Amino acid sequence: MVVEDLVGEFSVIGSNQNEGKNEYKGTLSITLDSNNRIIANWLIGKEQKQTGYGFFNDNILVINFQYLDDDEYVYKGVVVYRCLNKDILDGFWSEELGDPKFLGYERCFRIQVDAQTNC
Template sequence: MADLSLVVANSTVTIEDIDGTYNIIGLNQNAEQSTYNGFLHLTKIGDKRVNAEWVIDGEQIQQGKGFYNGDTLIINFSYAGEDDNEGKIYKGVVVYKFINGEIITGFWSEKHGNDKYLGFEEGRKLSNSESISYQARMN
């Protein structure tokens, strides 16, 4: 059996390091692998727990809760449908790997998504001076 304590001990990215806002780009869970971009905001809420909020293409809000261990963050997310699917709640899971304190890469799947495909997402953590909240304080 593998010694899992070594995996955690070798991680250089702590849960405190992941707090912040990330600029994200992604591919949807479909044959076309249509693209999207937006922002992901991660907030530490416990020793291993985080809240997540995505703003996709400037309009769609998704929220989630997850946990961080080693260099891996797993989040259960949900969002409300739009247009013809208004009122329907979509749910899924995303798994992120922290390459370092600023770069994440991950994959995701929705509960009713096409099982032949996964969605993919990458992100870069914004510096304080790049964040909207910082810019608003400066004005």
């Protein structure tokens, strides 16, 4: 695989970094900057936006991410995905203020676009 294979939209299923492992769903959009570095944008649920920047090597994708909570506090973390193929990413993540006894988990599935209808 090459980094260009990862560009696109993914549906996300994940669990939070806590004992309860609260589940969530969302989307992940991956694009590249002019240096072929990863630009990531998540939408968790219908309202929580997260952004990240990262790199890809040996089928491993690493992204440093951040987001604002309702109180305008910036949370930061890192997610590591094993790219099973260009359509499935299997990952784990941790935030700086998350429970250090646990990791969060995500699995991302490429959203297929029908070339004929463009949707």
